[in-house]
Amino acid sequence: MSEPLLGDRELELVSDCLRRGWISSGGEYVEAFERAWARYCGREYGIAVSSGTAALQVALGCLNLQPGDEIILPDFTMFACAVAVVSWGAKPVLVDADPETWCLDVSRIEEKITPRTKAIMAVHIYGHPVDMDPLYDLAHRYNLIIIEDAAEAHGAEYKNRRCGGFGDISCFSFYANKIITTGEGGMVLTDRRDWADRARQLRNLYFGTRERFLHEDIGFNFRLTNLQAAIGLAQLETIEERLAKKRWLAIAYNERLKEVSGLQLPIEKPWAKNVYWMYGIVVNPETGYDARRLGQKLNEYNIETRPFFIGLHKQPALIKRGLVTKETYPVSDYLSSQGLYLPSGLTLTESQIDRVCEALRRILR
Numbered sequence: 001m002s003e004p005l006l007g008d009r010e011l012e013l014v015s016d017c018l019r020r021g022w023i024s025s026g027g028e029y030v031e032a033f034e035r036a037w038a039r040y041c042g043r044e045y046g047i048a049v050s051s052g053t054a055a056l057q058v059a060l061g062c063l064n065l066q067p068g069d070e071i072i073l074p075d076f077t078m079f080a081c082a083v084a085v086v087s088w089g090a091k092p093v094l095v096d097a098d099p100e101t102w103c104l105d106v107s108r109i110e111e112k113i114t115p116r117t118k119a120i121m122a123v124h125i126y127g128h129p130v131d132m133d134p135l136y137d138l139a140h141r142y143n144l145i146i147i148e149d150a151a152e153a154h155g156a157e158y159k160n161r162r163c164g165g166f167g168d169i170s171c172f173s174f175y176a177n178k179i180i181t182t183g184e185g186g187m188v189l190t191d192r193r194d195w196a197d198r199a200r201q202l203r204n205l206y207f208g209t210r211e212r213f214l215h216e217d218i219g220f221n222f223r224l225t226n227l228q229a230a231i232g233l234a235q236l237e238t239i240e241e242r243l244a245k246k247r248w249l250a251i252a253y254n255e256r257l258k259e260v261s262g263l264q265l266p267i268e269k270p271w272a273k274n275v276y277w278m279y280g281i282v283v284n285p286e287t288g289y290d291a292r293r294l295g296q297k298l299n300e301y302n303i304e305t306r307p308f309f310i311g312l313h314k315q316p317a318l319i320k321r322g323l324v325t326k327e328t329y330p331v332s333d334y335l336s337s338q339g340l341y342l343p344s345g346l347t348l349t350e351s352q353i354d355r356v357c358e359a360l361r362r363i364l365r
């Protein structure tokens with residue numbers, strides 16, 4: 001369900017890299033991919049890195065965080081978001097999910113702001129954008145930075161503007177199951193020249209600009225290769241088709257599942273363009289099912305599904321470091337208990353969708 005769907009164009013550009021010996025990170029394709037993706041998202045600077053996790057680490061590395069600084073982020077998100085925060089010695093402060101969009105509940109953020117709060121991480125979950133206007137209001141009033149994680153929302157829009165174009169600094173993943181992929185890869189976008197420069201240094205071991213082997217700070221090797229960037233460039237040429245296919249998939253599922261009782265389907269707020277990166281459903285516990293049992297049942301019909309994320313407050317890695325408070329996150333808990341995503345790959349056919357929906361109808365009857 002995560003096939004990257006590679007084509008002749010990818011092969012052509014990768015072959016060009018190989019023929020010309022551009023197999024590492026110095027070369028035209030990395031810069032061309034950075035420019036192309038930054039332009040697509042309406043940003044000034046793009047800094048390609050080796051993964052979405054690396055992008056988040058680099059983005060947080062631009063904020064000059066001090067130990068004990070707090071970053072507000074959704075409880076219901078991918079673990080990489082917390083890793084990036086913790087890796088800089090900052091403290092993750094979690095906010096429960098919105099029951100409809102599954103993104104962080106913007107109305108619950110203000111109660112979490114303290115004098116140590118530095119930034120809010122807005123993660124567009126499964127392709128649906130966060131409600132950005134009230135988030136901006138808050139950020140403005142409390143002088144906070146917005147970090148956008150658009151790893152699951154390539155091409156998604158909030159009020160006709162593309163996701164990745166909002167954060168003071170924004171992050172993407174190009175992992176194999178994302179809408180545009182480089183196999184492994186990621187990117188940081190920003191309009192700030194100073195952050196772009198720092199991000200490039202953080203990506204590349206902070207080699208000296210005057211004296212190469214004098215390093216002014218700690219950096220990493222988070223470089224993307226030309227081979228990967230070439231794949232990304234070829235993929236980007238087909239982004240409109242990819243997005244159209246995801247929407248077609250979601251509409252097809254919606255039509256077939258809207259009458260099935262006990263299912264909550266993904267939504268699209270009036271201000272949003274959802275790209276349905278993954279088509280998620282939430283099963284009502286009154287059906288007698290939770291996500292894991294429903295997944296097992298679907299598996300008996302040879303249908304592969306994945307359960308939703310498990311909230312950050314449940315992660316042993318954070319609990320044992322004393323980074324989780326006693327607070328509860330009921331919406332996030334509900335989503336991880338009852339939510340799963342159906343096959344959402346770009347090669348899915350109408351008859352396969354029919355088969356998935358027929359199985360669900362039978363199971364939930």
Ligand SMILES: *Cc1c(COP(=O)(O)O)cnc(C)c1O
Binds near residue numbers: 078152173184185
């Ligand atoms: C995939 C993903 C990441 C991490 O990206 P990798 O390339 O796998 O490191 C981060 N955040 C979100 C929301 C993701 O979906």
